[in-house]
Every structure is written in structure tokens, then in C-alpha cells.
Amino acid sequence: MKIGRISTKDSKEALAVVVEQAGGLRVLDVSALALRRPDLFDFSASMADLMMAGPSGLEQVYAAIEWARREGEEAWFQAEPDVNWLLPVAVRNCIAAGRNFRKHRAEGMAYWEAQGAASGFHDEIPSAFAKLPTSMVPTRSTVQRPANVDAFDYEIEVAAVIGKPGLCVSEARALDLVFGYTILNDLSAREWQRSEMKNQMILLGKNFPGFGPLGPWILTADEVADPAALNIELRVNDEVRQQATCDDLIFSFPQMIAHWSQIGLDAGDLITSGTPEGVANSRKPDPSPYFLKPGDKVEAIVDQIGVLETSIA
Missing domain, CATH: 3.90.850.10 (Fumarylacetoacetase-like, C-terminal domain)
Known part of the structure; x- marks a missing residue:
């Protein structure tokens, strides 16, 4: 999984994954999806909490990607060049x-x-x-x-x-x-x-x-x-x-x-x-x-x- 942090249109930090689709790389805003479907996650959709969640957190993100694809929720996906990337992690050392x-x-x-x-x-x-x-x-x-x-x-x-x-x-x-x-x-x-x-x-x-x-x-x-x-x-x-x-x-x-x-x-x-x-x-x-x-x-x-x-x- 390719996963990072983006700045949303309202300048908020969000967790996002990169997926390959026809026409190139697309980005799914996992944080926005978690607000719509909180039942898909048992952790807050942030990079720090995903790390703490371990393998089960990754499994939930994989499942969320499949849900978005299956439901045809194209609005959840953005073209990768249009995304404003932040540092992928809050670096400690x-x-x-x-x-x-x-x-x-x-x-x-x-x-x-x-x-x-x-x-x-x-x-x-x-x-x-x-x-x-x-x-x-x-x-x-x-x-x-x-x-x-x-x-x-x-x-x-x-x-x-x-x-x-x-x-x-x-x-x-x-x-x-x-x-x-x-x-x-x-x-x-x-x-x-x-x-x-x-x-x-x-x-x-x-x-x-x-x-x-x-x-x-x-x-x-x-x-x-x-x-x-x-x-x-x-x-x-x-x-x-x-x-x-x-x-x-x-x-x-x-x-x-x-x-x-x-x-x-x-x-x-x-x-x-x-x-x-x-x-x-x-x-x-x-x-x-x-x-x-x-x-x-x-x-x-x-x-x-x-x-x-x-x-x-």
C-alpha cells in the first residue's frame, strides 16, 4: 500500500492512499471516508494512529479501498497530480x-x-x-x-x-x-x-x-x-x-x-x-x-x- 498525508482543500491534514486505476494514479482520502463510514475503522484515520493499529489498521484501510471501488464512489478519488502532499510522517528523529x-x-x-x-x-x-x-x-x-x-x-x-x-x-x-x-x-x-x-x-x-x-x-x-x-x-x-x-x-x-x-x-x-x-x-x-x-x-x-x-x- 502507498499511503501518505495530504492537505485538504480546507487546509486540514488527511490520511490518503494511492491506487492505480485506468488513466493513472488516483488518491483516496481515507480520513474523509472515515467520517462517512466510521464503521469501517476502529482507529482515527491518521498516520500516527494507523501505525499504532498495526496490521489490523492496514487491513481496515485495504477494506476501505475495496469498498470505495465496489460502491463506485468515484468522488472519493482524486487525480494524484492534483493532490497537495505533506510529509508522509511526522518525523521524530x-x-x-x-x-x-x-x-x-x-x-x-x-x-x-x-x-x-x-x-x-x-x-x-x-x-x-x-x-x-x-x-x-x-x-x-x-x-x-x-x-x-x-x-x-x-x-x-x-x-x-x-x-x-x-x-x-x-x-x-x-x-x-x-x-x-x-x-x-x-x-x-x-x-x-x-x-x-x-x-x-x-x-x-x-x-x-x-x-x-x-x-x-x-x-x-x-x-x-x-x-x-x-x-x-x-x-x-x-x-x-x-x-x-x-x-x-x-x-x-x-x-x-x-x-x-x-x-x-x-x-x-x-x-x-x-x-x-x-x-x-x-x-x-x-x-x-x-x-x-x-x-x-x-x-x-x-x-x-x-x-x-x-x-x-
């Missing part, structure tokens, strides 16, 4: 993996070797940084390039959306915490990132306003047999810049979730995959033509999930 695709790590090693800072790299445990919820914006947002940023880069990532609490879970149980998967474009200010990383820290370079496009919706975990099989691609102005499969991860989603559950995870947390090779910063011989500029259109695509669209201003 975002733990963003660093250097977790093998080929991306390899492409970045030359720079750090030149800085004399590559000798300490290891694969003993996952590494990550904080992507602040305040940096996040929904699909079809316009992100302003900061005036003090020239090396404005893109990074497509898959984000596992945690749906329930977990502390010190095993790898075998880790995916039980996952409600679903969405897309993150980890926008980055490389000149700030490089300066911060000389002190072995990073925060500002990843967290300017709008630096976390997220969405467009969540693909529920029941439709993802193996997250390692997810195919990802990023395009800038229709040019493919990144393309990979999540089987190139150094640390798998179960490994990362188990590791980071030591700090305690809860519904609304995100654990991201890291990004594959192809970032602008690693382009040779001159990366500058590849950095994002005003007027650029960025599409972060996970074929099983959808397309996260961002405009640069």
Missing part, C-alpha cells in the same frame, strides 16, 4: 547513514586520502549523522539554495520508517519495527560539510532549511519482501546522475536498525540507507557543473515507491 554504499564510499576516498583523513575508516559498526526534522519538506517543494552555498549536492536515499517502539532489538527482529519505506533526498552543502568534517563533525552542511525533501508517500512494509532489492535513481533535469540497488549496502537495514535501536527507536523515526555513487562532489575532473543550481528539477526515484520531486531556486 532521522538517523542518516554515512558512506554505506560500497561504490559511493570508494568514489569519495580519493578526497579524504588527499586530506590524510582516510586511514581511520572502518566497517566495524554503522556510522550516521542527524538529519533534522526541521530541514524536511514534502514532494514538489521548491528549495532555496542558500546564498553562502555553491557546492549544492544531491543524495538519494531510501528511508525505513519505524512504526513502533524498539530497544536493543536483534537483527532477526529488526524489520518487525518497520512500518514502510519512503524516499529522502539528502541535500548537502559540500563546502560546509568539508569544513565541519575536518573537525570530525557534521550538522550544518546537511541541515539548511529545505535540505531534506521526503516522500512522496510510504510504501508499507508488507509490500517490500526485501529492502535490499529496492532500485533507486536520481535525475537532474532528466539526466540520470545516480542509479543503484540497495544490495550494494555495506550495512543492511536489519543491521542498521538493530544497531541504532540501542538508543531506543519509536514510531516516526527514520533510518536511511545512505546514498550510492554519482554525487556531484565526486565528479571528475571538475564537479562544479554538476552541483545544483536555481532552475534545476530533481527527481529521486525508487521504482517500487514513486518519485520525489524537488525544484531548486
Whole structure:
């Protein structure tokens, strides 16, 4: 199921699902349907309550979709391009993996070797940084390039959306915490990132306003047999810049979730995959033509999930 949050015509938040119908993707306002048919649900039709409801909540939403189709209630469905998407979930924390695709790590090693800072790299445990919820914006947002940023880069990532609490879970149980998967474009200010990383820290370079496009919706975990099989691609102005499969991860989603559950995870947390090779910063011989500029259109695509669209201003 593809499920997210939308802003209705009267500016209220609503739970919505995406369905395939003749003529393209259509969106069903589950919250509106719950007001009309409260007998179909035993939870309030919000993303937070759906996560708490667990599998029974998903079953009720599936049943509601079938009811709307069976009853021919076409008025419940909107064309997907006409929908105003919000962030798919109210993000609590975002733990963003660093250097977790093998080929991306390899492409970045030359720079750090030149800085004399590559000798300490290891694969003993996952590494990550904080992507602040305040940096996040929904699909079809316009992100302003900061005036003090020239090396404005893109990074497509898959984000596992945690749906329930977990502390010190095993790898075998880790995916039980996952409600679903969405897309993150980890926008980055490389000149700030490089300066911060000389002190072995990073925060500002990843967290300017709008630096976390997220969405467009969540693909529920029941439709993802193996997250390692997810195919990802990023395009800038229709040019493919990144393309990979999540089987190139150094640390798998179960490994990362188990590791980071030591700090305690809860519904609304995100654990991201890291990004594959192809970032602008690693382009040779001159990366500058590849950095994002005003007027650029960025599409972060996970074929099983959808397309996260961002405009640069």
C-alpha cells in the first residue's frame, strides 16, 4: 500500500492512499471516508494512529479501498497530480547513514586520502549523522539554495520508517519495527560539510532549511519482501546522475536498525540507507557543473515507491 498525508482543500491534514486505476494514479482520502463510514475503522484515520493499529489498521484501510471501488464512489478519488502532499510522517528523529554504499564510499576516498583523513575508516559498526526534522519538506517543494552555498549536492536515499517502539532489538527482529519505506533526498552543502568534517563533525552542511525533501508517500512494509532489492535513481533535469540497488549496502537495514535501536527507536523515526555513487562532489575532473543550481528539477526515484520531486531556486 502507498499511503501518505495530504492537505485538504480546507487546509486540514488527511490520511490518503494511492491506487492505480485506468488513466493513472488516483488518491483516496481515507480520513474523509472515515467520517462517512466510521464503521469501517476502529482507529482515527491518521498516520500516527494507523501505525499504532498495526496490521489490523492496514487491513481496515485495504477494506476501505475495496469498498470505495465496489460502491463506485468515484468522488472519493482524486487525480494524484492534483493532490497537495505533506510529509508522509511526522518525523521524530532521522538517523542518516554515512558512506554505506560500497561504490559511493570508494568514489569519495580519493578526497579524504588527499586530506590524510582516510586511514581511520572502518566497517566495524554503522556510522550516521542527524538529519533534522526541521530541514524536511514534502514532494514538489521548491528549495532555496542558500546564498553562502555553491557546492549544492544531491543524495538519494531510501528511508525505513519505524512504526513502533524498539530497544536493543536483534537483527532477526529488526524489520518487525518497520512500518514502510519512503524516499529522502539528502541535500548537502559540500563546502560546509568539508569544513565541519575536518573537525570530525557534521550538522550544518546537511541541515539548511529545505535540505531534506521526503516522500512522496510510504510504501508499507508488507509490500517490500526485501529492502535490499529496492532500485533507486536520481535525475537532474532528466539526466540520470545516480542509479543503484540497495544490495550494494555495506550495512543492511536489519543491521542498521538493530544497531541504532540501542538508543531506543519509536514510531516516526527514520533510518536511511545512505546514498550510492554519482554525487556531484565526486565528479571528475571538475564537479562544479554538476552541483545544483536555481532552475534545476530533481527527481529521486525508487521504482517500487514513486518519485520525489524537488525544484531548486
